[in-house]
Amino acid sequence: MRRIGLLIGLLCLVTTPTRADEIAVAQYGNAVNAFPYAVALEKHFFQQAGADITAVIGSNGGGGDVRNLLAGQLPYVETALPPVVAAIQKGADLAIVSDNVLSAASFAIVAMADSPIQSLSDLRGKRVGFSTAQSTTQAFEIWIMDRAGYKPGEVTLLATGGFGPGLTALENRGVDATVGILPAILSNPGKYKIIVRGKDALPPSCNTVGVVLRSKARENPGLVRGIIAGRRLAVAYMLANRAESAAIIAKVFKLTPAVAEEAIHQLADEGVVDGVPYWGDGHFDYPGMDNMIHAARLNGMVQGEIDPHTIVDESYLPADLKTKAP
Numbered sequence: 565m566r567r568i569g570l571l572i573g574l575l576c577l578v579t580t581p582t583r584a585d586e587i588a589v590a591q592y593g594n595a596v597n598a599f600p601y602a603v604a605l606e607k608h609f610f611q612q613a614g615a616d617i618t619a620v621i622g623s624n625g626g627g628g629d630v631r632n633l634l635a636g637q638l639p640y641v642e643t644a645l646p647p648v649v650a651a652i653q654k655g656a657d658l659a660i661v662s663d664n665v666l667s668a669a670s671f672a673i674v675a676m677a678d679s680p681i682q683s684l685s686d687l688r689g690k691r692v693g694f695s696t697a698q699s700t701t702q703a704f705e706i707w708i709m710d711r712a713g714y715k716p717g718e719v720t721l722l723a724t725g726g727f728g729p730g731l732t733a734l735e736n737r738g739v740d741a742t743v744g745i746l747p748a749i750l751s752n753p754g755k756y757k758i759i760v761r762g763k764d765a766l767p768p769s770c771n772t773v774g775v776v777l778r779s780k781a782r783e784n785p786g787l788v789r790g791i792i793a794g795r796r797l798a799v800a801y802m803l804a805n806r807a808e809s810a811a812i813i814a815k816v817f818k819l820t821p822a823v824a825e826e827a828i829h830q831l832a833d834e835g836v837v838d839g840v841p842y843w844g845d846g847h848f849d850y851p852g853m854d855n856m857i858h859a860a861r862l863n864g865m866v867q868g869e870i871d872p873h874t875i876v877d878e879s880y881l882p883a884d885l886k887t888k889a890p
Contacts, residue, residue, distance in 0.1 A: 615790025669835030693742030793857025
């Protein structure tokens with residue numbers, strides 16, 4: 565708590581309020597990557613950091629978030645890395661300003677409890693669902709299949725339109741397995757079996773990033789800095805005050821507080837992959853970004869080689885989170 569208090573005090577000295585605004589976050593209300601935003605809104609951390617963010621808009625992630633940014637209506641979006649890289653390669657005036665979720669620890673491939681599928685080796689010829697095109701889950705699944713030795717086409721990967729619809733498709737036998745995420749798989753004990761967990765199948769890999777339209781961010785850089793700082797405060801508070809944060813999150817994500825708290829525990833205490841935590845504070849884990857770009861390249865979402873340093877703008881980060889490019 566003392567650390568959080570010092571962070572708040574420092575931010576209050578260096579930031580000034582901005583006009584009210586909204587931001588978009590992939591899977592807000594559904595997935596654990598977005599947990600900190602519920603805490604930030606409830607505890608007014610954005611305002612304390614100088615960004616008057618009044619609402620968070622949920623999305624399915626993927627290319628839709630990029631299109632919303634390019635429309636110029638939003639100051640900041642948290643979304644998957646692959647569609648952002650693809651858009652930048654095509655000339656979009658976007659910059660990645662924070663690295664928010666650093667691994668696949670919340671991700672699993674699940675089947676129904678009575679399914680004959682027991683492991684990755686049983687997926688040949690099967691249909692496996694992911695959320696949306698150009699999403700993190702699509703890239704993760706492609707990489708997992710590649711690492712498991714499957715050739716393209718040996719497993720059919722299908723977009724289901726979201727995590728909830730994916731589980732519905734699974735229950736109705738529209739797919740044989742699908743992506744399961746926390747907290748949904750905790751809310752239905754005994755209903756699904758986990759075939760493989762992301763934290764066991766993949767190294768640290770950039771899950772979501774904070775993205776801005778460069779021209780819009782230049783108009784109000786303090787707003788972007790405040791959004792990043794407010795989320796950072798929320799991550800620290802959530803990890804230090806899990807029961808209170810779980811109660812806040814439960815209302816937004818339509819969970820029981822017990823399930824929300826268990827999800828926080830699992831990711832904070834068991835979700836560290838090779839020393840890298842699940843929720844980042846905004847600093848850039850460049851090896852993890854390289855890993856996700858590699859995953860996205862496997863199915864053509866990203867073309868050719870790209871150095872993450874060239875698409876990142878660290879100027880909006882506080883001084884203690886900035887890194888020096890190698």
